[in-house]
Amino acid sequence: MYVWLAVDRNRNKIINIKVTHSRDFQAYYPIALELEEQYKINILCTDGYDVYGKYTIAKKHVVTKAETSLVESKNSLIRHYLARFNRKTKRYSKALDMIANSLLMLFNKNLLMSIFT
Numbered sequence: 001m002y003v004w005l006a007v008d009r010n011r012n013k014i015i016n017i018k019v020t021h022s023r024d025f026q027a028y029y030p031i032a033l034e035l036e037e038q039y040k041i042n043i044l045c046t047d048g049y050d051v052y053g054k055y056t057i058a059k060k061h062v063v064t065k066a067e068t069s070l071v072e073s074k075n076s077l078i079r080h081y082l083a084r085f086n087r088k089t090k091r092y093s094k095a096l097d098m099i100a101n102s103l104l105m106l107f108n109k110n111l112l113m114s115i116f117t
Helices: 025-038 069-081 096-107 109-116
Strands: 002-008 013-020 043-046 060-063
Touching: 002 025, 002 069, 013 025, 013 096, 069 096
Parallel strands: 043 060
Antiparallel strands: 002 013
């Protein structure tokens, strides 16, 4: 199971979350197309994973771990608040829909609180 996060650094906001079974080009390509359709991306910052270079969605692609600190902080937030992402123990669920729903609830908690209050 892999979680793909797309983060807007200017707004410090997650703009897209996808959960997939693999981390290959077939999993990345639909996400890239969706981001390309929804947003005008001028600069894309990624780590050195080779799949990002196979289809570029931005005018400029920066490959460095130094520019992905915001994504890493979101990953840390996920591990802190959702026990299923700590270790593969009894509390670990492999159902993609439940993982996606947990992530949506975590990052939209303010929206959810306004609905239920």
